[in-house]
Amino acid sequence: MVKLYDGGVYLVGGNKIVEEKDVAKVQELTGQAANKAEAKKGTIAYSILSAHNVSDNMDKLRIKFDAMTSHDITFVGIVQTAKASGMERFPIPYVLTNCHNSLCAVGGTINEDDHVFGLSAAKKYGGIYVPPHMAVIHQYMRETMAGCGRMILGSDSHTRYGALGTMAVGEGGGELVKQLLCDTYDIAYPGVVAIYLDGKPQPGVGPQDIALAIIGAVFKNGYVKNKVMEFVGPGVASMHTDYRNGVDVMTTETTCLSSIWRTDEDTKQFLTMHGRPDAYKELNPADVAYYDGMVYVDLSTVKPMIALPFHPSHTYEIDELNANLGDILREVEKTEQLIADNPQLGFSLTDKIVDGKLQVQQGIIAGCAGGTYSNIMEAAHILRNAHLGQDEFTLSVYPSSIPVYMDLVKKGAFTQLLTAGAVIKTAFCGPCFGAGDTPANNALSIRHTT
Incomplete structure (x- = not known):
C-alpha cells in the first residue's frame, strides 16, 4: 500500500504521524503546542541545507x-x-x-x-x-x-x-x-516530503520494486515535484544500505529535487567497509518535524513490479500484467500512436505474446540501480543450476564498479552467471540511456537499470 497524505504532516518521535488538521495531537504526544515554523527546521533536509547555505536567508538559498x-x-x-x-x-x-x-x-x-x-x-x-x-x-x-x-x-x-x-x-x-x-x-527553499517506510519487503521484492511503487503513485500528480524526499520510519532499518541505494537513485524518476534518508549502523558499516568510517554520523529528524506532505509505504505489501513504455511511472505489478497481458500491452501501443512522430513505424508489443505469455529477447542488469553487488548476487542465486538456453534470448550483466566486480568474482557469483549463459561486462552506463546493447529490430529488451 502506498498512501499520499492530502496536506502537511507532523512526525513525532520518528514514528508517530499527525496530520496538520489534527495538530492538537502533537501537544498530547509531546506536552507542548506544535510550532510549525520550528518543526519545519526539524527535518534532516533543513539541517543539511542550512549548513551549506552561505546567505542569511533560508527562503532563498545560496548553496556551496x-x-x-x-x-x-x-x-x-x-x-x-x-x-x-x-x-x-x-x-x-x-x-x-x-x-x-x-x-x-x-x-x-x-x-x-x-x-x-x-x-x-x-x-x-x-x-x-x-x-x-x-x-x-x-x-x-x-x-x-x-x-x-x-x-x-x-x-x-x-x-x-x-x-x-x-x-x-x-x-x-x-x-x-x-x-x-x-x-x-x-x-528557493524546497518543500520537504516524508517518505515513511513501514514493515519490510517480502522475499523476492527488490529495490526497483519499491522504487517503482513509489514512482507510480507520485509522478503524474506532481506530489514531490522539485521537493526533497526524506526517507524516514521503521522500515528503513529493514533494508541494508546497498538495497537503499537502489531505491534512492530511482527517486529522480519522481521529479524530486533531491533525497535524504535517516542513517543508522548499517550506513556506518557500508562507509566503514569502503574505508571511510569518519564519513558517518547519525541523521534523524527532530523529535517534532513538519513535512509538506507524506508518502506512506507499507513495504510488506509491495509486489514485484514492471515499468512499461513510455515512462517509469507506467507501473504494474507483474501479477497484474500477466493476468491482463493483452489489454495492458494494447493500451501501451495506443499511447505510442499518440506520441509518435511517425505512426507508420509499426511499434508493437502484443506480437510478443506467445502462448499467453510475454516473450522477451534480451535482458540487461546494469548501472547505479541494477549493477549493485546485492542485485547481481540475487541474479546469481536465481540462476544457480539453471541455463538461459541457446536461442535468441541474451543476458548481459554490468557490475557497477571494480570493487563490486572483484567481490562477486571472489564469492563465485560470476561463475554461476557464466555457467547459466550470461555475459559479464565492465562498468558502463550505456544500457541506462540507450547507448549500449541496442536490441535487434522489433526485439523486446527488459532492463534492470535506472
Missing part, C-alpha cells in the same frame, strides 16, 4: 557544495567553459568519470579524446580521474565521496546519494561551472 561529479559526455564542456571564464583550480573535489561513452560512439564524439581531455584536466586543475570501465559515476561517488551531512552536485540526472546521508542534486553543466568559479547554487 562539498564535491562535484561529471561523466565523459558532460565534463568536456563544463571544464572548457570554466577555463574560458577564468578558473585556475578546481576549488572543491571534482570527480571526472568515464562511464558513458566508454564502449560506443555517442553523437559522433571521439571517445578516447574525451577521456584524455578528462585526465589532462584532472592533472592540471586538481581533479579526480576515473578511467573507463572502472566504475559507473554514482557507484564511484557512493564508495569514495558520499558521507552523512554532505551535499554533492552532479551533471547527471540520477545524482542521488541520499541513502548515505548526502543530499545530491543533478543539474545542467552551467551550475557546475558556477561552483568551479566559486559562485553559488541559488534556489
Whole structure:
C-alpha cells in the first residue's frame, strides 16, 4: 500500500504521524503546542541545507557544495567553459568519470579524446580521474565521496546519494561551472516530503520494486515535484544500505529535487567497509518535524513490479500484467500512436505474446540501480543450476564498479552467471540511456537499470 497524505504532516518521535488538521495531537504526544515554523527546521533536509547555505536567508538559498561529479559526455564542456571564464583550480573535489561513452560512439564524439581531455584536466586543475570501465559515476561517488551531512552536485540526472546521508542534486553543466568559479547554487527553499517506510519487503521484492511503487503513485500528480524526499520510519532499518541505494537513485524518476534518508549502523558499516568510517554520523529528524506532505509505504505489501513504455511511472505489478497481458500491452501501443512522430513505424508489443505469455529477447542488469553487488548476487542465486538456453534470448550483466566486480568474482557469483549463459561486462552506463546493447529490430529488451 502506498498512501499520499492530502496536506502537511507532523512526525513525532520518528514514528508517530499527525496530520496538520489534527495538530492538537502533537501537544498530547509531546506536552507542548506544535510550532510549525520550528518543526519545519526539524527535518534532516533543513539541517543539511542550512549548513551549506552561505546567505542569511533560508527562503532563498545560496548553496556551496562539498564535491562535484561529471561523466565523459558532460565534463568536456563544463571544464572548457570554466577555463574560458577564468578558473585556475578546481576549488572543491571534482570527480571526472568515464562511464558513458566508454564502449560506443555517442553523437559522433571521439571517445578516447574525451577521456584524455578528462585526465589532462584532472592533472592540471586538481581533479579526480576515473578511467573507463572502472566504475559507473554514482557507484564511484557512493564508495569514495558520499558521507552523512554532505551535499554533492552532479551533471547527471540520477545524482542521488541520499541513502548515505548526502543530499545530491543533478543539474545542467552551467551550475557546475558556477561552483568551479566559486559562485553559488541559488534556489528557493524546497518543500520537504516524508517518505515513511513501514514493515519490510517480502522475499523476492527488490529495490526497483519499491522504487517503482513509489514512482507510480507520485509522478503524474506532481506530489514531490522539485521537493526533497526524506526517507524516514521503521522500515528503513529493514533494508541494508546497498538495497537503499537502489531505491534512492530511482527517486529522480519522481521529479524530486533531491533525497535524504535517516542513517543508522548499517550506513556506518557500508562507509566503514569502503574505508571511510569518519564519513558517518547519525541523521534523524527532530523529535517534532513538519513535512509538506507524506508518502506512506507499507513495504510488506509491495509486489514485484514492471515499468512499461513510455515512462517509469507506467507501473504494474507483474501479477497484474500477466493476468491482463493483452489489454495492458494494447493500451501501451495506443499511447505510442499518440506520441509518435511517425505512426507508420509499426511499434508493437502484443506480437510478443506467445502462448499467453510475454516473450522477451534480451535482458540487461546494469548501472547505479541494477549493477549493485546485492542485485547481481540475487541474479546469481536465481540462476544457480539453471541455463538461459541457446536461442535468441541474451543476458548481459554490468557490475557497477571494480570493487563490486572483484567481490562477486571472489564469492563465485560470476561463475554461476557464466555457467547459466550470461555475459559479464565492465562498468558502463550505456544500457541506462540507450547507448549500449541496442536490441535487434522489433526485439523486446527488459532492463534492470535506472
